Amino acid sequence: MPSFLFLFHFFKMSSLLQAYPKGFQVTSLTPLQPNFLHIFKIQPRAPRTPSYYKPPSLFMSFPTSSNHKQPKMENPIWQNPHFFPLLLTCTFFLFPLQPSLSAGLQDDYIRQPPRKVVVAPHLRSKSDPQQVHASLAGKEYMRISWVTDEKDVASKVEYGKVSGKYEAMAVGNHTSYHYFFYSSGKIHHVKIGPLEPATTYYYRCGGHGPEFSFKTPPQTFPIEFVVVGDLGQTEWTASTLSHVDSKDYDVFLLPGDLSYADTQQPLWDSFGRLVEPYASRRPWMVTEGNHEIETFPIIYPHGFKAYNARWLMPYQESGSTSNLYYSFDVAGSHIIMLGSYTDFDEDSVQYKWLESDLRKVDRKKTPWVIVLLHAPWYNTNLAHKGEGESMRKAMEDLLYRARVDVVFAGHVHAYERFTRIYNNKADPCGPVYITIGDGGNREGLALMFENPTPEVSVYREPSFGHGRLRVVDESRAHWSWHRNNDSDSFVADEVWLQSLTTTKSCWHNTANTDGSKSKVNKDEL
Numbered sequence: 001m002p003s004f005l006f007l008f009h010f011f012k013m014s015s016l017l018q019a020y021p022k023g024f025q026v027t028s029l030t031p032l033q034p035n036f037l038h039i040f041k042i043q044p045r046a047p048r049t050p051s052y053y054k055p056p057s058l059f060m061s062f063p064t065s066s067n068h069k070q071p072k073m074e075n076p077i078w079q080n081p082h083f084f085p086l087l088l089t090c091t092f093f094l095f096p097l098q099p100s101l102s103a104g105l106q107d108d109y110i111r112q113p114p115r116k117v118v119v120a121p122h123l124r125s126k127s128d129p130q131q132v133h134a135s136l137a138g139k140e141y142m143r144i145s146w147v148t149d150e151k152d153v154a155s156k157v158e159y160g161k162v163s164g165k166y167e168a169m170a171v172g173n174h175t176s177y178h179y180f181f182y183s184s185g186k187i188h189h190v191k192i193g194p195l196e197p198a199t200t201y202y203y204r205c206g207g208h209g210p211e212f213s214f215k216t217p218p219q220t221f222p223i224e225f226v227v228v229g230d231l232g233q234t235e236w237t238a239s240t241l242s243h244v245d246s247k248d249y250d251v252f253l254l255p256g257d258l259s260y261a262d263t264q265q266p267l268w269d270s271f272g273r274l275v276e277p278y279a280s281r282r283p284w285m286v287t288e289g290n291h292e293i294e295t296f297p298i299i300y301p302h303g304f305k306a307y308n309a310r311w312l313m314p315y316q317e318s319g320s321t322s323n324l325y326y327s328f329d330v331a332g333s334h335i336i337m338l339g340s341y342t343d344f345d346e347d348s349v350q351y352k353w354l355e356s357d358l359r360k361v362d363r364k365k366t367p368w369v370i371v372l373l374h375a376p377w378y379n380t381n382l383a384h385k386g387e388g389e390s391m392r393k394a395m396e397d398l399l400y401r402a403r404v405d406v407v408f409a410g411h412v413h414a415y416e417r418f419t420r421i422y423n424n425k426a427d428p429c430g431p432v433y434i435t436i437g438d439g440g441n442r443e444g445l446a447l448m449f450e451n452p453t454p455e456v457s458v459y460r461e462p463s464f465g466h467g468r469l470r471v472v473d474e475s476r477a478h479w480s481w482h483r484n485n486d487s488d489s490f491v492a493d494e495v496w497l498q499s500l501t502t503t504k505s506c507w508h509n510t511a512n513t514d515g516s517k518s519k520v521n522k523d524e525l
């Protein structure tokens with residue numbers, strides 16, 4: 001038995017190390033991981049300072065009150081034989097370190113530490129729907145997903161424009177999965193529609209339980225997206241979601257790392273219940289992060305078992321063969337969700353799908369093209385440095401030639417906005433890159449940025465928060481980043497963006513920054 005457990009733990013550790021990209025290490029058991037499957041826990045290997053850390057002053061300060069007696073200095077410190085070696089050490093090592101520790105931190109705001117995991121209890125009957133969430137599922141359609149403990153509940157949704165009066169009904173599919181000793185409830189997915197734009201619908205799932213409602217997105221501009229990465233399920237998550245909910249929006253975009261269940265399947269259920277009040281009222285569109293992988297050698301080699309079963313996205317509707325990457329159109333915007341943890345090189349299915357998807361974009365119908373992925377291609381934080389580089393090298397040309405407007409990423413637990421970039425240089429025809437992996441995960445913030453700040457990095461700050469992209473018309477969009485200031489939300493960064501569709505110079509001049517000619521021009525898109 002002991003040897004079995006040893007082998008089990010060995011394989012568990014191997015699987016986690018394989019599943020997670022380079023830059024991760026294994027740390028010991030925590031109270032959050034009580035069962036024997038979770039002897040090991042993955043943490044970023046990048047140096048982390050405690051969240052309550054404040055850069056130390058290199059100079060000691062002493063009380064200056066007249067009541068305080070200064071000690072008489074009988075032997076001046078410079079007569080100490082260790083003084084000058086210590087001074088040299090400070091000069092060459094500690095002084096250069098000081099600015100890099102403080103880079104990205106503002107003097108007037110104290111970084112907040114991670115907060116406790118929030119476990120949302122199951123308070124309804126076994127037949128009642130729980131973990132209800134809505135997502136866009138093709139033109140004029142939405143998908144309602146939910147879970148029931150009771151297996152006999154039908155996968156049907158009744159809906160209508162008046163509360164309690166359901167004039168339409170749709171039937172869908174269900175699935176379930178096992179993960180070692182865990183068995184999921186019945187996971188229902190029902191596509192409903194056609195639906196009218198900008199309209200509130202009331203709905204009931206499976207013929208049981210409470211009534212829910214959602215608002216469909218508008219048909220055209222303006223539209224407001226909320227963007228939150230690395231959401232997790234902590235008290236910070238709850239804070240972020242309450243800030244998101246305090247102002248209306250149309251579509252929620254999540255660039256990976258949802259529940260941080262990390263193989264503890266009941267935490268997927270808890271996450272679903274925590275987000276239900278928000279995700280049942282607006283479409284939530286997500287892509288996967290590393291915390292969704294959950295592979296195990298031989299038994300679960302492909303990963304994403306819980307993620308794919310629970311968070312079904314419109315991949316089939318967008319011609320993709322995988323739930324790990326897809327696209328959709330909404331109100332003049334073409335949104336592409338890419339997968340950082342599936343193949344992306346030039347011979348991969350994802351690459352070919354992306355190439356084809358971009359070719360089909362009609363900028364007259366969708367002047368804005370926005371991409372979301374998990375591991376950032378551009379990142380000046382010391383956490384996860386370079387982890388998105390191989391994907392950038394493989395796919396950046398495709399996005400550049402298609403004149404993608406914005407690329408959102410998560411993974412790094414901080415906020416950072418770049419200028420328009422192509423191939424590591426500022427380029428007026430490249431996408432704006434924004435990292436927003438600061439939704440509220442349990443691992444805390446990534447406090448340390450490289451120093452000096454590279455010119456392409458416009459604003460960076462390690463705080464929890466969320467972003468809003470309000471697309472006003474075919475040309476203009478307002479981006480704002482809202483930092484969580486405890487119970488308040490504070491706009492710490494904002495900028496107006498212009499769509500590349502209306503930036504004529506980017507279509508006439510198709511030369512790349514390296515002097516080569518772009519293969520794609522506007523007529524081909």
Ligand SMILES: [Fe+2]
Nearest residue numbers: 257289290411
């Ligand atoms: Fe991540």
